[in-house]
Amino acid sequence: TGDVGSTLGTRFASIGHQIIYGSRTPELEDVQALVATTGNGASATTPAEAARQAEIVVLALPWDVAEEVSIGLGDLFGKIIMDPINPRLVGEDGWRDYPSYTSNAERIQILAPNAKVVKAFSTFSLDTMTDPSINDHTVTIPLVGNDSEAKAVVAEICEALGFETMDFGPVRYAHIV
Secondary structure (H helix, E strand, O other), X not given: OOHHHHHHHHHHHHXXXXXXXXXXXXXXXXXXXXXXXXXXXXXXXXXXXXXXXXXXXXXXXXXXXHHHHHHHOOOOOOOEEEEOOOOOOEOOOOOEOOOOOOOHHXXXXXXXXXXXXXXXXXXXXXXXXXXXXXXXXXXXXXXXXXXXXXXXXXXXXXXXXXXXXXXXXXXXXXXXX
């Protein structure tokens, strides 16, 4: 229900998807306002219950809690997990520091080995995510994941929102996108 989750939720609803927001506090007024704004039968519940009900789970949350939240979602067998997360670590020199041991998408795939993790929506600003037409060119979303059918589903969503997609291969290539 943060910036990325609410943006993607409202955009996905605009192309016909029913959205179930996962929130630690689904009863809060701002979460209920988001549900009302999203429309198309949107609802809010706990993260684990949202994941249980969903076919596609979008992990729109801070990088430093992704593992903990993913573990708390329960059985993700067969679900498509869309990962728009970027690390937000700042090094001693003040510049962004990326962990080199593995990407977030790989971390999630290890935690949910029977899920279909697809890295998407992590290469541009929230403004572009909201409205790709603000650019004077077509925006391409790189996709990585181990399951070609899951990547095709995510590509279809991206393209319905006005983006192009490019398949960059398996989840181990998430470091480069």
